[in-house]
Amino acid sequence: MASRKSRQSFLKRHSLSLAASGVLLLWCVLYMFSNPDTHWGSFFGNAIADWTGVVVMIDFWLLVSPCCLAPLKWRVQNDGILVYTPGRVPQRCR
Numbered sequence: 001m002a003s004r005k006s007r008q009s010f011l012k013r014h015s016l017s018l019a020a021s022g023v024l025l026l027w028c029v030l031y032m033f034s035n036p037d038t039h040w041g042s043f044f045g046n047a048i049a050d051w052t053g054v055v056v057m058i059d060f061w062l063l064v065s066p067c068c069l070a071p072l073k074w075r076v077q078n079d080g081i082l083v084y085t086p087g088r089v090p091q092r093c094r
Contacts, residue, residue: 017058024051 011018031044 016062017055020051020055020058024048024055027051 027044027047031041031048034041034044036042036045
């Protein structure tokens, strides 16, 4: 029973990373069977680069350091521009 519970929590926690990795794997397979000199080959190569960045960002932001992300604080300047100001980082993440 404990292994089933841990398996569910693993899938719940990593589902976004697994889905993004699956899309990245799909682009890699399609690139392997295409000609890099054609339009589709270039498209698949660019998609691999883009989705690699997505997977890295998901793994870092959501799995590695969720407590280290500063809370969002927005304020409106006098001229109506919305500005992001980082919040206070918790002590344990410094």
